[in-house]
Amino acid sequence: MISGRPDINQVLSQMREMRSQVQAPSSAASNIAKAGGEEGSGQTVERADFAEMLKNAVDNVNALQKESTQLAQSYERGDEGVDLPQVMIGLQKSSVSFEAMTQVRNKLVDAYEKIMNMPI
DSSP states (O other), X not given: OOTTOOOHHHHHHHHHHXXXXXHHHHHHHHHHHHHHOSXXXXXXXXXXXXXXXXXXXXXXXXXXXXXXXXXXHHHHHTOTTOOHHHHHHHHHXXXXXXXXXXXXXXXXXXXXXXXXXXOO
């Protein structure tokens, strides 16, 4: 086994953790709303700031791209502890995250255009 190479189980657990972090705000908000039940109970439902969530997503994609670039450069220099599978996994992670971000952007632009073309 090559040392320093991420195990597929580690990658899967990281993906599950990221998914749970994304889903946690909405499920927590619905749980708070269900627990409150009454209006005026004093409990408020916190809403996630869309701009902040989008900025965090872009920052995460940027961090993955920087990390994969650094791994590739380290491998090209022949640094110890950096092997080709590790570099390829990093490049694929950054590529997939960038593609997902592009798809989200396209959907947002499409939704904005539809809203702007609605009759008044």
